[in-house]
Amino acid sequence: MxxxxxxxxxxxxxxxxxxxxxxxxxxxxxxxxxxxxxxxxxxxxxxxxxxxxxxxxxxxxxxxxxxxxxxxxxxxxLSLPKISPEEAAAIRNYLTENLSEAKEMIERTAEYLAEKTNYLSVVLSPQFSDTSLEQIKIMMIEPGRAIVVLVLSPGIVHDRLIRIPALIEEKDLNEIGRAVERCLAGKRLDDITLVTISSAAEASELPEALVNQVLYEAYIAIKQTEKIEVYIDGKYQLLKHPEFRDVDRASRFYDAMQQEHMVAGYMREMEHEEEGKAFAECEWDLDCLEKIGDEPSSLAVQQKKPAYMVRIGQEIALNGMEDMSFITTTYRIGQQITGQIGVIGPKRMQYGNIISQISFVNRALSDVAKDHYGRGECPAPDDGNRKRRD
Amino acid sequence: MxxxxxxxxxxxxxxxxxxxxxxxxxxxxxxxxxxxxxxxxxxxxxxxxxxxxxxxxxxxxxxxxxxxxxxxxxxxxLSLPKISPEEAAAIRNYLTENLSEAKEMIERTAEYLAEKTNYLSVVLSPQFSDTSLEQIKIMMIEPGRAIVVLVLSPGIVHDRLIRIPALIEEKDLNEIGRAVERCLAGKRLDDITLVTISSAAEASELPEALVNQVLYEAYIAIKQTEKIEVYIDGKYQLLKHPEFRDVDRASRFYDAMQQEHMVAGYMREMEHEEEGKAFAECEWDLDCLEKIGDEPSSLAVQQKKPAYMVRIGQEIALNGMEDMSFITTTYRIGQQITGQIGVIGPKRMQYGNIISQISFVNRALSDVAKDHYGRGECPAPDDGNRKRRD
DNA sequence: ATTGGCACTCGAGGCGATCGAGTGCCAATA
DNA sequence: TATTGGCACTCGATCGCCTCGAGTGCCAAT
CATH class of the missing domain: 1.10.10.10 (Winged helix-like DNA-binding domain superfamily/Winged helix DNA-binding domain)
Known part of the structure; x- marks a missing residue:
């Protein structure tokens, strides 16, 4: 050509x-x-x-x-527009301001992207299955209730309330907790099964049924941690685009989107897609992103080759998406933990713009996520006049 | 007439x-x-x-x-169709099957209603501000991190991870925790302020700045508990109704819905609306609901007068909702704790149907919520072959 | 008080003419 | 030989016109 x-x-x-x-x-x-x-x-x-x-x-x-x-x-x-320093600051701020839960950061990522792009955004919470368990504690709250706290390898903490048989006393529970920790510490989450965990039952002198109940709940808590959540935003914004003048078409698309787990699964697959395929898996255009951040990002250096993927029309292997384009990218927390960010819009999409946006949002999230998921700095005490969102 | x-x-x-x-x-x-x-x-x-x-x-x-x-x-x-016993069983099941978090129950309520009615559903998480604090514990996880656990009066447990100065040791933290408990136990959540909580600072010999950091985080944890969450489902289903053939109209409505806090606020106001207004605040049609449940609901007896409210068209004091109807009802957990359930659809709505549905869902949720939020029964151990949702 | 009948209204849908932005192709040109 | 101007042709969009039919209001008869 x-x-x-x-x-x-x-x-x-x-x-x-x-x-x-x-x-x-x-x-x-x-x-x-x-x-x-x-x-x-x-x-x-x-x-x-x-x-x-x-x-x-x-x-x-x-x-x-x-x-x-x-x-x-x-x-x-394609030419990728640069992100202005103001925008760069704005998004970091948006992601972290008055943040109360790590999850919320993911939610906000979706919000931000949807608003900024006027398309639909999909963000998956990070996948922890590959991570290993550093600590697990079971702590008594009151008779019948306890809390399971997991610490994953890069310092990520998860917790879950559980019910336990009301008969179990605090010291017995602690005993069980220690046994569980002995048998699970260091294991990859993915490798933990009901069988693995039940070997902790021997340690206690309590009736097996009671102990098993606790173990089962602990197990659920662990599996819960692996669960990937899907945050979608901007769904109805698509209606503002002329290709959706046809309500039926919109409706069909929304039906497809309803199956969030399909979309999520597809996004995760894309991450593992081999390179060299006919799909755009481009190297990060450093030129477009380098001078924007306030300080050089350590992560941007670590991940040599942050990439985005673009699927166009028929290339998308999801029913009902034949008229859309799907841009995805993978964010990282530390080295191993990953999650996905995506934007879905009509094929007639502002590719350059969206790719810049999504790439930058990726970087911002990767940067910021480590602090908030793992052992980051203490947030500033901020003398109490934060606005509360409700 | x-x-x-x-x-x-x-x-x-x-x-x-x-x-x-x-x-x-x-x-x-x-x-x-x-x-x-x-x-x-x-x-x-x-x-x-x-x-x-x-x-x-x-x-x-x-x-x-x-x-x-x-x-x-x-x-x-209006004639209110009865809910069949199968449906009654189905919804209870839907709400509780493989339930992992209490929140999820609210989410599922929204899902169920949206699917069942083909309109848009809005469900607010329960409002805990009126509730009093039974216990508050602060427990160390590892240096720099702790968990705050709150037990509210009918046995509702909330928790939140916090960061603390890494210097603080476990026994000091416990000290602070006890002081906080002494000064807050029995207070209504709403009455707890930064001032109240900071009186717990005296108890410790640690530098005030460190202690304040912890107190502040505990305070945030408490306020977090009061936060009302809004679950909306079935948004795009409305597109299937002929009144939304006009995409612009749909778009305008969705813009209005985007302001979830407005909608939520409006729903809460409706709860407190005095009776005797020109709006439909009808007594529960016991006839329509009595024979459906499997066993008589203790809650149904407690709450003498579960009511639904209907706002039609111009009656809705929200911009962009002039063409819609809004049906709301209040669910209860125990006596004082309430939350809202609502359905929004075109004015041309199947009122009888929707009111039956929403009323019944209300009852089901009220019944089931107490177990899952408060000191309910231990869930069955269920021999591990539950399906995991992901 | 109810009804049959009649003139009238108005949106929906079909038909044809016109318009205009587009194309393909060809012969002339630099 | 690549580029261009010119010309005939195509086809969707738009407009006006007509007809059809389901509706109404009103009035006189029952």
Whole structure:
């Protein structure tokens, strides 16, 4: 594909993305001050169509990009706008201000992206299955109730309230707790099963049934930690885009989105997708991100190759998403723990913009998450005049 | 309003709710086998229109109910379908099966209602501000981290991870914890302020700054407990209703819904709305609910007068909701703790159906919530083959 | 008080003409 | 040989016009 074709393709995609209307040769020349006549452009467009990059809704209409056209655009023709320092500061602030739970950070990531992009955002909570258990404590609250606290390897703490048989006394519970810790400490969460944990039962002199009840609850607490949560925001914003003028189409898409676990599963798969596929897995454009942060990010250095993935139209292996594009990226907490961030929008999407946004949000979240999930700094005491959200 | 007018009004509302099209005199006679001619009906309809119960989109069209018409229908003409025993069992099951957190119960309530009604559901988590604090414990996890556990008066447990200065040792922390408990135990959550809690600082010999940090975190944990969460489900289902063919209208409504705190605030206000207003605040139709549950609900006896409220169209004091109807009801955990359940749909709503559903869901949640929030029974150990949701 | 009948209204839907932005192709041109 | 101007053609969108039918209001007859 020669240079001129590239320019024309880019121009067409840009225009189409903006207007959502098939673009014709004449208007293209005018809008972009091309130094060729519309006839020339017409010839080129005809060739581009033959090559599969463009399509026409009907004979006498302008051209619009095909999936392949978008793909070429995303792979080769994209320019990524830079994120301004103000924006960079704004998002960090947004993610952490008055933060009360680590989870909430994920939720806010989704919120921020949805608002910023005007598309739909999906953020998955981090996957802890690969992480190993440093400590597990079971602490009595009152007869019949206790709390299980897990500390995962990079200092991530999870806890869960459990019910226990009311007969169990504090010292017995502590005994059980120690036994559980002995038998689980250092194990990967994923490797812990009901069988593993039940070997802790021997330690106690209590009736086995009682002990098992506690072990079972502890087990659930552990499995709960592995559960991936899905945060979706901006669903209905899509309605504002012209491709959703057709309510039925919107409705079909929403039905597909309803199956959050499918979407989540798909996103996780994308993470493990091998490189070198025909999908855009581009190296982070350091140029676009380097000078933005306040200070150089240690994480950005660690993760040599933060990547985003773009799936366009038919490439998305989810029913009901054939008309959409899906951009995903993987954030990291420390080295091993990962989670996904995604944006879904119509194929006619502002790819450059969204990729910049999602990439930067990724970095911000990765930076900030470690502090809030793991053994980060103590938050400033902040003399009490924080606003409470309710 | 004489009997015949009532019958006609009811028939019109029923038809209009079903078809979403203005109903004419002739088709009304046919569909309902009325024993009057269409001319008579026409006269009656003209009078009903003059009285304000009906309106016409244009001169030669059929009639549709006005807000006032719906109001009369809801207040006087409604018949509440009974909930079948199967359904009753199904919902209890849905709410509690494999339940892992109390919160999730609220979420599921929203899910269930949305799915069942095909409208939008809003459920607020219970409001604990009125409740008093039985216990508060601060327990060390590792240097720099601790957990705050609150027990509220009917045995409701909340907890929150906090960061503490890494210098503080376990025994000092315990000391502080005891001091906090002494100074807060028995107080209403609402009455606890930063000032109240800071009086616990004297007890310790540690530097005041360190202690204050802990107290502040404990304070946040308490305030966190009071935070009301809003669960909304079925948002996009509304798109399937013909009144939302117009995407802009849908979009406007969704913009309004985006302000969840407004909606939540409005729902809470409705709870405190005095009786005797012009709004439907009807006594629970015991007839419709009595024979359904498996066993008589102790709560149903306690709460003499579970009520639902219906706001129609302009009655809703929220921007962008002028075309909707909003049905709310208050669930209870024990005597004092309350939360809200609501359904929002087009004015052309299946009032009878929805009111039955929401009322029953209310009862189911009230019944079940106490066990899961408070000192309920231990859940069955359930031999480990529960399905895990992820 | 009820009814049949009649003139009238108005939105929906089908038809045809017009308009305009687009295309493909070809012969002329630099 | 690549580019361009010109021309005939296509097709969706829009507008006006007509008809159809389900509705109404009103009046005189029962």
């Amino acid at each position: 020669d240079e001129r074709k590239k320019i024309i393709l880019k121009a067409i995609v840009d225009d189409y993305v903006e207007t959502c209307e098939p673009v014709g040769s004449k208007s293209l020349v005018k809008r972009h001050n091309l130094k060729y006549s519309s006839a020339t452009i017409r010839n080129e467009m005809a060739e581009l169509e033959e090559m599969g990059y463009l399509e026409k809704p009907h004979t006498s209409a302008g051209r619009m990009p095909s999936d392949k056209g978008y793909r070429a655009y995303v792979d080769n023709l | 004489d009997e015949r007018k009532k019958i006609i009004l009811k028939a019109i509302v029923d038809d209009y709710v079903e078809t979403c099209e203005p109903v004419g005199s002739k088709s009304l006679v046919k569909r309902h086998n009325l024993k009057y001619s269409s001319a008579t009906i026409r006269n009656e309809m003209a009078e009903l229109e003059e009285m304000g119960y009906l309106e016409k989109p244009h001169t030669s069209a059929g009639r549709m109910p006005s807000d006032k018409g719906y109001r009369a229908y809801v207040d006087n003409l």
